[in-house]
Amino acid sequence: MRRRRIGIGFRRELADWLKNHRQLVDSIEITAEHFFGFDPTGNRLLGKLGADFPTFVHGLGLSLGTPGPLCEKTLERFARVADMANAQWVSEHIAFTRSGEVDLGHLNPIHFDANSLEILVDHARQVADRCNRKVVLENITSALRFETAMRETEFLNELCRRAGCGLLLDVTNLFINSRNHRFDPRKWLNEIEPENIVQLHVVGYSRKGNTNFDRHAQPIQDDLLELIGIVFEYAAVEGVTLERDEHLQATDEIESDLRKLRALDEQTG
Amino acid sequence: MNRPADPDLPNSPGGGGRHFVQLLADLLADPRVRDELVHSPQELFARYELTVPEQRSLEAVNMQQLEEQAQSLIRKRWHAVARLIPDTIGSGPQKEMRSLFEFYATRHWPGDFRRHWLDAHEFLRFLDANDLPYANAGEKKKLSRIFG
Numbered sequence: 001m002r003r004r005r006i007g008i009g010f011r012r013e014l015a016d017w018l019k020n021h022r023q024l025v026d027s028i029e030i031t032a033e034h035f036f037g038f039d040p041t042g043n044r045l046l047g048k049l050g051a052d053f054p055t056f057v058h059g060l061g062l063s064l065g066t067p068g069p070l071c072e073k074t075l076e077r078f079a080r081v082a083d084m085a086n087a088q089w090v091s092e093h094i095a096f097t098r099s100g101e102v103d104l105g106h107l108n109p110i111h112f113d114a115n116s117l118e119i120l121v122d123h124a125r126q127v128a129d130r131c132n133r134k135v136v137l138e139n140i141t142s143a144l145r146f147e148t149a150m151r152e153t154e155f156l157n158e159l160c161r162r163a164g165c166g167l168l169l170d171v172t173n174l175f176i177n178s179r180n181h182r183f184d185p186r187k188w189l190n191e192i193e194p195e196n197i198v199q200l201h202v203v204g205y206s207r208k209g210n211t212n213f214d215r216h217a218q219p220i221q222d223d224l225l226e227l228i229g230i231v232f233e234y235a236a237v238e239g240v241t242l243e244r245d246e247h248l249q250a251t252d253e254i255e256s257d258l259r260k261l262r263a264l265d266e267q268t269g
Numbered sequence: 270m271n272r273p274a275d276p277d278l279p280n281s282p283g284g285g286g287r288h289f290v291q292l293l294a295d296l297l298a299d300p301r302v303r304d305e306l307v308h309s310p311q312e313l314f315a316r317y318e319l320t321v322p323e324q325r326s327l328e329a330v331n332m333q334q335l336e337e338q339a340q341s342l343i344r345k346r347w348h349a350v351a352r353l354i355p356d357t358i359g360s361g362p363q364k365e366m367r368s369l370f371e372f373y374a375t376r377h378w379p380g381d382f383r384r385h386w387l388d389a390h391e392f393l394r395f396l397d398a399n400d401l402p403y404a405n406a407g408e409k410k411k412l413s414r415i416f417g
Contacts, residue, residue, distance in 0.1 A: 036382040061382060067287040074382075099294035100287070103380030105388075106342050108297060111326060115286045143337035147329045213341075215348075 004232070005054060005239045006261045010034075013248040015045075024258045028053040029241040032081040032090075033060050043084065050086035056136075056199065056239060057087040064123040064137070065096035065110040079131045088239075089134040091168045091199065092127065094120060094159070109142040112155040117162070124163035136166040136198045141173035141214045145181055153191035166198030169235075171228050172243075176205050176212040185227055189234060197235035202228055202261070203243045217246030219253040225260060232268040240265070292317040292327070297339045298378055307332065343374050349385040350392055354412075356405040357393060369401065383415075390416045 007027030008014065012034075018025065028049050035042045049055055059078050062070055082090050095107040110116045120137070128135045137159065139152070160167055169192070178185035204218030220228070220242075231237065242257050292313070295302045305313045306327065314324045347370050351358045358366050373395045379387040390412040396404040 033382045066290055077382075096290055096294070098380065099291040101291065102294050102298050102378050103384070104294060104297055104342055104378060105380070105384050106345050108293070108338065108342075111286070111289065113322075119286060143341055144330070144334040146326055148326070211337075 004237050004265050006258060006265060007053070007239065007241055008254065008258070009058070009241055009243045009245075010049060011245065011248055012045075014251075014254075017251045017254075021255065022052075024255060024262070025053065027056065027239050027241070029056045029058050029091075029239075029243070030081065030085050030087070031060065032057050032078045035081050035084075036077045038077075038080070046081065046084040050084065054239075055085045055087050056241070057082040057085055057090045057131075059090065059092040060107075061097055061105075062092050062123070062127065063095075063097040064092050064120055064127070065094065065108075065116060066098060066100075067119050068100065070123055070126055075127065075130055078127070082131045082133060087131075087133060089136055089166070089198070090127065090131045091136045091138060092124075093138045093140050094156070095140045107140045107142070109140065109144055109146065111146050112148040112150045112152055114150075117150075117155060117158060120159050121163040124159070124165045128163075128165065134166060134198075135163070136168040137163075138168035138170050138201065139173055140170070141176045141180075143180070143211075151191070153188055157191075157193050157196060160193070160196040167192065167196040168199045168201060169197050169231065169237075170201035170214075170243075171231055172201065172203050172205055172214055172224060175224050175227055176214055179212045186230060189231060192235075194235040197231070197237055199239040199241065200228070200231060200237050201241050201243045202257075204257075215246055216244055219250075220257050220260060225264065228261070229264050229268060232264060286323075288317040288319055289323045289326075292319065296335060297342060298375070300339070300375060303332070303335060303339065306330075306335075343371055346374055346385075346388055347371075350389045353385060353389040354393065354405065354408040357396070357403055357408050360403045360405060366403065369396070369403075386412065386415060 005026040007025050007029065009029045009031065030049060035046055062074055062078060093107050094110065096110055097104055097107060124135050124137060139156065156167055174185050174188060178188065202220060203216045204220045205224060206213040206215040206218055240261055242254065244254055296306060310328065347367065370392060373392050377391055379391060381387050393404040393409050393412060
């Protein structure tokens, strides 16, 4: 019996495909920034997605790891998208995308220490309060890793405990980090409190030379699927989102990935 | 480096770690700051008022990883911009276009939720401002309609 909501990250290029493949998609993840224009077409789409599917709203630019106050305007827009989409929960990253002076536009790693923990806890609570929804936070992949006294897993557990949030475990990011930085992803997983894991992100990894990347461009590979299965066995995950951003015209690959995930969900019970 | 003037950005940070994150952002944004970390780290740490543990952490940073992370930011922007203005990107030799973009991108960091469109728009303006004959007229017109 299937129990997890298997779905996709909504991209406008997939709108027509989605109409004809409703039976493969249990949930939709909406990227908040894609709707920050609040034009009539986008607003209608948000409302329709919220009416047709259970939705999760995912943010890219709140920069929760940046010290100081969150950007009020971004937070207001984020909460508005969550309301319009009737989101079940909202999510962001354990990362920073900007400092006070420069906006890097993409996710960068934070230093796992008590100071960063304070900042993340405070910001996660602010997002939960403003959105009036549960917050789940995502692990990122990064070429850069700091030597820190606190392990990443310890940091994540403490963050969930103190902020009252959940973990959006990006299994692909875990897989990529474990390959690039040479650690055992199963050991990492076993250090995470299973009840913290609420949602998963999955998509095939990309590879160049000996380095793995998260380009969101590939179908799920067998070794990654095996790790997803291990996570399914380990934690009572509520939602699983296929996060594809490239080669969206390859809908056969997307359908195949969704079927694989649904089959895995049934097998792991 | 071009600092974004977007009023949406938080500009009144407070609390510990501010200078560390600021320096890390500048290290990732600007190759000249990365050079400084290699050649005169103490001056850099003093300028950003880092604590001793923060200094230790940056002294232990793997420079190859730092460079790769910085490159990944430019690479992601390049892929996004190439999708938005393919005719411009395809109008010159690939290696030269990539090199021009890298020069532009390490000096301009657009801060807006439409950042990829803004990035493409600013790159077109950069090409024109430097009399480089690559900006596609149709793509310029399309982006000018959005940003004026």
